[in-house]
Amino acid sequence: MQNNEQPKSIIVIFGATGDLAKRKLYPSLFRLFQKGSISEQFAVVGIGRREWSDETLRSQVKESIQTEISGDHTNLDEFCNQFYYKPFNVTSQHSYTELKEMLHTLDKRHQIGGNRVFYMAMAPEFFGTIAQYLKSEGVTETEGWTRLVIEKPFGHDLASAKKLNDEIREAFSEDEIYRIDHYLGKEMVQNIQVIRFANAVFEPLWNNQHIANIQVTSSERLGVEDRGGYYENSGALRDMVQNHMMQMVTLLAMEPPLRLSTEEIRSEKIKVLRALRPIADQQVQESFIRAQYGQGVYDGETVQGYLKEKNVSPDSQTETFVAGKLLIDNYRWAGVPFYIRTGKRMAAKSTKIVIEFKPQPHNLYHDKIEKNGSNLLVIHIQPDEGMTLMLNGKKIGTTGDTSSVNLNYSQHGIDGINTPEAYERLLFDCMIGDATNFAHWDEVNLSWAYIDAISEAWDEDQSNLPSYPSGSMGPREANELLEQDEFHWWPIEKM
Numbered sequence: 001m002q003n004n005e006q007p008k009s010i011i012v013i014f015g016a017t018g019d020l021a022k023r024k025l026y027p028s029l030f031r032l033f034q035k036g037s038i039s040e041q042f043a044v045v046g047i048g049r050r051e052w053s054d055e056t057l058r059s060q061v062k063e064s065i066q067t068e069i070s071g072d073h074t075n076l077d078e079f080c081n082q083f084y085y086k087p088f089n090v091t092s093q094h095s096y097t098e099l100k101e102m103l104h105t106l107d108k109r110h111q112i113g114g115n116r117v118f119y120m121a122m123a124p125e126f127f128g129t130i131a132q133y134l135k136s137e138g139v140t141e142t143e144g145w146t147r148l149v150i151e152k153p154f155g156h157d158l159a160s161a162k163k164l165n166d167e168i169r170e171a172f173s174e175d176e177i178y179r180i181d182h183y184l185g186k187e188m189v190q191n192i193q194v195i196r197f198a199n200a201v202f203e204p205l206w207n208n209q210h211i212a213n214i215q216v217t218s219s220e221r222l223g224v225e226d227r228g229g230y231y232e233n234s235g236a237l238r239d240m241v242q243n244h245m246m247q248m249v250t251l252l253a254m255e256p257p258l259r260l261s262t263e264e265i266r267s268e269k270i271k272v273l274r275a276l277r278p279i280a281d282q283q284v285q286e287s288f289i290r291a292q293y294g295q296g297v298y299d300g301e302t303v304q305g306y307l308k309e310k311n312v313s314p315d316s317q318t319e320t321f322v323a324g325k326l327l328i329d330n331y332r333w334a335g336v337p338f339y340i341r342t343g344k345r346m347a348a349k350s351t352k353i354v355i356e357f358k359p360q361p362h363n364l365y366h367d368k369i370e371k372n373g374s375n376l377l378v379i380h381i382q383p384d385e386g387m388t389l390m391l392n393g394k395k396i397g398t399t400g401d402t403s404s405v406n407l408n409y410s411q412h413g414i415d416g417i418n419t420p421e422a423y424e425r426l427l428f429d430c431m432i433g434d435a436t437n438f439a440h441w442d443e444v445n446l447s448w449a450y451i452d453a454i455s456e457a458w459d460e461d462q463s464n465l466p467s468y469p470s471g472s473m474g475p476r477e478a479n480e481l482l483e484q485d486e487f488h489w490w491p492i493e494k495m
């Protein structure tokens with residue numbers, strides 16, 4: 001399907017009464033509807049155990065849109081009237097027969113042509129069961145296409161991810177499965193490929209001859225909030241590194257694909273993951289740092305440490321911060337460290353990528369250049385979107401000194417409009433059958449294999465986690481990780 005066609009589909013949301021549906025899915029669907037990106041021939045069927053009616057769901061959807069989207073709410077009632085609710089426990093097999101009938105009726109009423117998206121916005125332990133009943137009870141038998149959207153986390157480790165994958169593959173083929181990584185829906189994450197492959201100035205420099213190191217930081221100000229139960233089992237390594245951070249690294253490191261097709265792009269990303277240097281047990285401590293936030297001060301207010309959070313064990317060893325050094329053993333990247341860093345309760349909410357270029361072999365201005373005068377390309381993923389190229393120029397005046405010159409591009413400044421939300425873009429991609437910005441099983445598999453080596457080494461290590469004050473950029477050990485290579489983290493909160 002071309003991007004200018006309006007896809008039509010029934011979207012079945014398992015977990016329609018939950019937080020994700022309310023905060024992300026309903027507002028995203030409404031934006032697509034308002035822009036005319038999706039056809040008016042659509043229906044949403046919400047599923048949860050709560051005894052809601054169609055009317056209750058509709059009023060909840062309306063409320064969530066009024067809360068999440070400011071401005072124009074034209075056609076909101078018309079949109080909400082295409083929502084239906086079916087209460088049932090997803091483990092109850094017979095309910096799927098009723099669901100099948102319901103979808104059949106709605107399909108006819110809205111003339112949808114049998115297309116169906118099944119969106120799993122629920123805890124992952126249900127994904128396999130739902131997929132199997134959808135198949136065994138014939139809900140997937142339609143004259144149109146069927147697609148399964150799976151939320152994270154996709155497993156807890158490689159073994160559980162494989163088990164889950166086997167279960168869903170019994171009911172859906174790989175090309176019907178859309179594994180969400182919402183970072184792949186972010187405007188500037190998608191821009192990485194364009195920056196690299198559509199600019200003559202960057203690609204020739206994009207290798208170990210010219211790049212000293214790459215730093216990817218995704219920091220949050222928020223703590224664990226009310227997700228302590230989930231987070232205790234996950235930690236920052238599984239929550240952020242296994243998926244979002246690894247995806248950004250693969251996009252930065254991949255070879256140019258033969259063409260911009262889903263298969264070619266995924267194939268190049270997979271090669272990066274295959275080239276990651278495995279970390280032996282004893283090297284984990286040298287290459288990966290974990291830590292937990294302690295008490296700290298934000299804007300004059302004291303916030304509590306992780307151990308005092310709701311649903312967190314008082315002697316928890318769960319990491320809320322990870323910094324790591326990844327090496328990619330291929331011709332392009334041999335010797336170039338990719339440093340990653342992510343954590344909760346840090347100084348700023350910011351996702352940035354810094355590409356630090358090597359100094360010239362002989363710099364005529366070496367004694368005039370400002371301290372830290374390295375050439376940097378900064379890709380601002382969020383909250384600001386854009387890029388900055390940091391160069392050196394002549395300081396105005398007669399001294400002949402140099403000063404740092406920043407060439408800035410801000411997406412918001414140029415377009416004057418908000419870029420689409422990640423979920424909005426990903427829902428649309430799924431409806432047009434474009435799986436490029438979803439994770440293929442091979443990516444998930446390789447990424448877990450890499451992460452498992454780290455988590456296993458950590459499980460065996462009985463020493464106490466370092467702590468970092470809330471509101472800081474992490475523990476001292478994360479700085480030492482770079483200092484041992486004679487680098488330092490660029491201060492992203494000021495860029």
Ligand SMILES: NC(=O)C1=CN([C@@H]2O[C@H](COP(=O)(O)OP(=O)(O)OC[C@H]3O[C@@H](n4cnc5c(N)ncnc54)[C@H](OP(=O)(O)O)[C@@H]3O)[C@@H](O)[C@H]2O)C=CC1
Nearest residue numbers: 015016017018019020048049050089090121122123151152
């Ligand atoms: N919230 C977020 O920001 C994000 C969430 N995710 C992922 O999305 C998924 C959903 O998260 P979230 O919305 O926060 O979770 P919530 O706990 O808010 O919602 C869970 C949903 O599952 C339903 N549910 C639970 N058990 C059953 C059952 N046996 N039968 C039918 N329905 C059931 C609940 O409905 P009811 O109570 O009515 O039964 C509810 O709608 C998870 O996989 C999470 O990891 C991923 C990224 C961000």
Ligand SMILES: O=C1O[C@H](COP(=O)(O)O)[C@@H](O)[C@H](O)[C@H]1O
Nearest residue numbers: 152182218220239240244351382
């Ligand atoms: O997937 C997740 O991402 C969010 C951070 O997402 P962002 O788009 O706000 O950067 C993180 O808070 C959450 O713990 C994790 O599950």
